[in-house]
Amino acid sequence: MAPQRFHEQFGHIQRSMPDVPLAMGPDDSAGFLYEKGVVLARDGEEARLVEDTVRTHFTDTRGLVPDHVRRVGPDTNRTGVTRIRVGDPAEGDDVVPHALGALAEAEGRHGRRLVSRNHVVHIAVNACPGDEPVPAPRSEPPNPAAAEDPYDPDTAVGVLVIDTGLVRDHASYPLLAHTTGDAQVSETGADGVLRQYVGHGTFIAGILAAVAPNTDVTVRGTLNDAGAVLESEFGAKLFEAVDEGGWPDILSLSAGTSNGSADGLIGLDAFMRELREQRTLLVAAAGNNASDDPFWPAAYATLPEYEDSVLSVGALRGDGASGACFSNHGPWVRVYAPGERLTSALTGFDTPVPYVYQHSTYDACRYGFSYACTCRYPRHTGMLSEAGESTSAKPDQVMFDGLAQWSGTSFATPVVAGLVAAHMTAHKESAPRAARAQLLASTTDRADVRGAHVQALRPPTWRPVPVLIPGPPA
Structure with missing residues (x-):
């Protein structure tokens, strides 16, 4: 896709969500937007597995204390998803890609995707605009x-x-x-x-x-x-x-x-x-x-x-x-x-x-x-x-x-x-x-x-x- 307008829209959406640090993915390309420092998992056993796996990985490989990995927001809700914080966006390093990589082996063992970025859902002339009226x-x-x-x-x-x-x-x-x-x-x-x-x-x-x-x-x-x-x-x-x-x-x-x-x-x-x-x-x-x-x-x-x-x-x-x-x-x-x-x-x-x-x-x-x-x-x-x-x-x-x-x-x-x-x-x-x-x-x-x-x-x-x-x- 043509990235110029996507980047223009990224700034517009970020200004409309000032309390949510956003990033572009995958790997900073103009494909989609997501929340920095947070991943999504399904409630229950899968959320606990994600949390434990990411905490262990980050403690062993990145020197982060376990408190960096924690649940944010309500533990349960009707949507059945849990937000798990995997890093502090204020530190400038988006650790979400590292968290996803840490879980790849666990996902292979379970035969299903356990975790994802917390994407920004947008109207279809927003981060991917056809044109303006x-x-x-x-x-x-x-x-x-x-x-x-x-x-x-x-x-x-x-x-x-x-x-x-x-x-x-x-x-x-x-x-x-x-x-x-x-x-x-x-x-x-x-x-x-x-x-x-x-x-x-x-x-x-x-x-x-x-x-x-x-x-x-x-x-x-x-x-x-x-x-x-x-x-x-x-x-x-x-x-x-x-x-x-x-x-x-x-x-x-x-x-x-x-x-x-x-x-x-x-x-x-x-x-x-x-x-x-x-x-x-x-x-x-x-x-x-x-x-x-x-x-x-x-x-x-x-x-x-x-x-x-x-x-x-x-x-x-x-x-x-x-x-x-x-x-x-x-x-x-x-x-x-x-x-x-x-x-x-x-x-x-x-x-x-x-x-x-x-x-x-x-x-x-x-x-x-x-x-x-x-x-x-x-x-x-x-x-x-x-x-x-x-x-x-x-x-x-x-x-x-x-x-x-x-x-x-x-x-x-x-x-x-x-x-x-x-x-x-x-x-x-x-x-x-x-x-x-x-x-x-x-x-x-x-x-x-x-x-x-x-x-x-x-x-x-x-x-x-x-x-x-x-x-x-x-």
């Missing part, structure tokens, strides 16, 4: 446009969106008139400028309501804090979200993390096991690192025990013919949908609000694609990109007064969630996982993604955006 005129219809299915509260499909919250006047957008949930925290800063990622959950809800009008969409602001949360906390927050309103028909999640592993997130073990026993279908974003590394929880779709309950979604470029440059890909991505330059509601329609771009566009695609992707157009200069540079270029500012164009697997995900919901309504199918299977079985559309011929879902009301092949920059 672009204002769209009110005269332009949403894309996908609203389907003609009527809303019927007695038969509406329940969809839970776990993301950032709803902007305060979201109901002024007709498609969101009956959308409920948590309010977005701190929409603007003290200067009146729209904060980064505000409107992300609102935008997603608008796409869902357009593709599937007969839905009861609830948006939970689980990821309001810069769209990022520690893995050790994420499982508990997911449980809180489903406990509040019950398990929905469809759970739309545009967040996750890679972890350098092929067997999921320890912090989500308990939630995923309970999900598997419910009727809920989890539709999850594949992430925007332009990578084939599994992105969790979307990649649970490739594990046999979860393939019926999880549907992973990658993004197609604007014309729908092939994969978007930023989209993650690989056999663990089950389906692709339009995810570049979609149009939906970002802010309410009451008062225009300014936004200052955080990232600069590039002279060429960060991922080596030749079409006019969102890496390059529309041109703008960003605040984070210019920080510390010798240039004095001023970040560009725009005004939002309702609609926006935005790109990312974050937005391909509600397209697919909406199509499953619309299938349930059209075919009077009450089981969301059965609807998923029927929808995929009946879909013959394909798209080219990095040489693979993959299954694609394109809503009837979606309008392709022409793709240009630009010449070299002037």
